[in-house]
Amino acid sequence: MKAAICYEYGQPLVIEEVTLDAPKEGEVRVKIAATGICHSDLHLISGEWRDRQGPPVIAGHESSGTVLDVGPGVTAYAPGERVIVTLIRSCGRCFYCTAGYPQRCETVFPLDRESRLHNQQGQMIRQGLRTGSFAQEVVVDESQLVKMPDDMAFDVAALLACGVITGAGAVLNTAQVKAGSSVVVIGTGGVGLNSIQAARIAGAYPIVAVDILDNKLEMAHQFGATHSVNPKTQDAIAFVRGLTAGRGADYVFVTVGNAKASEQGFAMLRPRGLQVIVGIPETGATAALPVGAFVQERMVTGSTMGSTRLGTDVPRLIARTIVTTARSVSRITRQGWLPQPPAASRGAR
Ligand SMILES: [Zn+2]
Ligand SMILES: [Zn+2]
Structure with a gap:
């Protein structure tokens, strides 16, 4: 598959073939359909965050797509399902997860230490912002996914992975x-x-x-x-x-x-x-x-x-989006926008 790789901070991304390993225990491979460009991606590839690990890295974390493959132990998702892919990775068992703050999860996942991505020379490439979705496919932990409705457009759903949930x-x-x-x-x-x-x-x-x-x-x-x-x-x-x-x-x-x-x-x-x-x-x-x-x-x-608690907030926001859109349409016809x-x-x- 192809990906847009940052080999040097502040330099143009390089689009090339990369190898993505199969998902391991609790992980899911997703074919990316849409990805937003968030300012955090720009911070990352410009080097402003001065992260210690450095390039090569693939940015992108506001995404949606279709499940391709699931690793051992994954029962919540199956190939073909449409999902939103976020950077919130949570265990559901640690101090913060059980307190209701999965965005502060303390557990260190295998994906925090290793990457499933390599270039053609065998060099390891980091998945930036836990996702690396400036690529045709990603492997992420199952906790990073939320199912999306069949009638929702991928580009709309992708925004729920960062901009919408963060701002709202x-x-x-x-x-x-x-x-x-x-x-x-x-x-x-x-x-x-x-x-x-x-x-x-x-x-x-x-x-x-x-x-x-x-x-x-x-x-x-x-x-x-x-x-x-x-x-x-x-x-x-x-x-x-x-x-x-x-x-x-x-x-x-x-x-x-x-x-x-x-x-x-x-x-x-x-x-x-x-x-x-x-x-x-x-x-x-x-x-x-x-x-x-x-x-x-x-x-x-x-x-x-x-x-954000993905499992409760995202479905609620989707429902609200649909309601708001329907209402807005009637408002547009009657009296202009809001x-x-x-x-x-x-x-x-
Ligand atoms: Zn973002
Ligand atoms: Zn946790």
Whole structure:
């Protein structure tokens, strides 16, 4: 099979034939149908993460496809089944798994130490981000899979493997945003748009999108943002304070992997408010946060993959997607895209 290999960080990927070993105990081989390009893939192949193992490595982790083959002991999946392939690998038995946080699983799997991939010279190639789906096939642990409906398109389903679960999960699982709360989402890429959608689902208001690209802010409104601000042309901190009685937002989600954005987001937060850092910055990045603001009971946490429990969250999001799509279609025909908020409350576009 062919794969796009990173032999040197920062250099173009090389597409060549590679050998993929058969799945071992508990593993599944999947023929990849669709793969997104997540910013984490770009961080990896640019070398920003300075990971110790280094290249050669295959990126790609936001994927869907069809089961080709299962290893010994796999009973939950059979060849021909359509699946979403994620990087969340969990044992179901360790401290964090039994506590309900499989994204923090502590178990070391054979696939964490060895790779099933080799090039034609016999050199071992790492499966980046536990998946390596910039390739025609992958071998992953069965816990990384979720079955998808037959009538769901592969390219739509692939997004559920990272962007959707990370963005939506940060809001619904990690922060558990309450209805009526004010929410700021910094960065409106694949993850940020899904945080905005989830904030809408949770009943938040206002939902403020922050991005330096105006076309992305336009998109954010389609996904449910009620206000938007471009910090390049407007004071975003003052904008958020103006919408929240000068207090600051109840929740701030930083979906870009940038330490400066975390500092700006923190300045938008009210006392007792919660900032959730979702985007992964380059290795070693630090942010300067005023200690006195913590004494005023501001809270900061992070979210790994939206604190997602694949088996419960993904089917729920699929059901919600179908419902939302059906509703949106009727809305489009009746009154345009999503219902518009009252004119007086709309922010600068
Ligand atoms: Zn990702
Ligand atoms: Zn575990």
